[in-house]
Amino acid sequence: MTQDLLARIDQRTRLAGHNRLALLLFRLGGRQLFGVNVFKVQEVLRRPCLFRVPGLPEQFAGVADVRGRSVPVLDLGRAIGHPERQDDGLPGYLVVTEFNRSVQGFLVGGVERIVNIAVEDIQPPPDLGAEAGYLTAVTRHQDELIQVIDVESVLADISQARMDADLPPEYALPADAPPMQVLVVDDSRVARQQIRSVLDQLGVGVTLLSDGRQALDHLVQIHAGGERPAERYAMIVSDIEMPAMDGYTLTTEIRRNPALADLFVLLHTSLSGVFNTSMVQSVGADAFVAKYSPHDLAEHVLRRLREVAATVGMRLSEPA
Missing domain, CATH: 3.40.50.2300 (Response regulator)
Structure with missing residues (x-):
């Protein structure tokens, strides 16, 4: 199944600009179906050996050696507090992603398939406060609700990444520039x-x-x-x-x-x-x-x- 998924990921990049979104669907140990933008996915692997690294937040399962590269692996179910998460009953899958100029892995319970969703059928998440802060959208496929996870927000919340970055003085508009x-x-x-x-x-x-x-x-x-x-x-x-x-x-x-x-x-x-x-x-x-x-x-x-x-x-x- 994994090889088929990887072959189809490359095909899905052709959807860009046609107002359609390709989602990799997966579960975290329960019935709820989740999705992530397939353009962020590099590959899907059966759970590899993971190595603990001192100082990693508890939501990280460890670090994996993926083709000679050390990739931090986040236990996604634990990170979002999913009540049905697979609490290390093993094996699970590793979804290796690349976005924001970095590579990271997400440990999930099971990988389903890739689906092609019309963007107009993808809706903003319901306003449920902080509990749904990890969602970027919701949609349906074959009568199943799909929660699309904002993996950038999940990582930022765990690492407590600063949202600001101090710019040097030369990054400035002329003093007499009009309001813009x-x-x-x-x-x-x-x-x-x-x-x-x-x-x-x-x-x-x-x-x-x-x-x-x-x-x-x-x-x-x-x-x-x-x-x-x-x-x-x-x-x-x-x-x-x-x-x-x-x-x-x-x-x-x-x-x-x-x-x-x-x-x-x-x-x-x-x-x-x-x-x-x-x-x-x-x-x-x-x-x-x-x-x-x-x-x-x-x-x-x-x-x-x-x-x-x-x-x-x-x-x-x-x-x-």
Whole structure:
């Protein structure tokens, strides 16, 4: 089964830009079905030998040697407090992932299959407070509820990763730069906090939305109110993999709409391992940066904001 899964993972990367999401489905020892974006998955293995490493948080089962590389392995059921988790009755599977420029493993009870879900059928998770903080979306397949796990948030909560990163003084706009706003679109709570921290330090106003459909509706409403969206927002920073509407489709819809077409779009995604540069170009994005480096993000944002500031300054200096 594992070999078949791996063969199909490569095929699923062709879904990018078609507003569909491929999910690897798995269970954590009970009946509940979970999913993770298959673009983040490098491979699926039967549970290998795990080695304990001093200092690892208790939610980590240890470290695995995967093709000569030491990969930290998180017991996903324990990490999210799943009541039906497989409490080391062994064997289980190891899902090896790559995102945010790093490789990590997740120990799960059983791997099911890969499914192809229309993005419009993927909904934001119910508002259940902190208990559902690990969910990024929910959907259904063959009458089964699928909970899509925000693995970035799970890891960040366990490691108590700082959401902020101090930028050096040179990462700054000119003192006389006009006030500017940036629209941030990302379904991950952790990612939104990280991006906001960078933009706050740059002194930029921020609007946060959690999926492409919300963003598109928001921009259309701004235009309907008599304001040019490109004058309100100096740029859009958008994730690619999101429920309701992915970043590729959002960018395509922006370029198709004459009222929105002049917006600057920066795509910002954790899927650097399988990222397709030609896809970004084909949908009309202006730039791309892989998650998550606060300095790389700040450099891309500043480059655009300085362009906007210079343009506004030129307009202000023009004779009436």
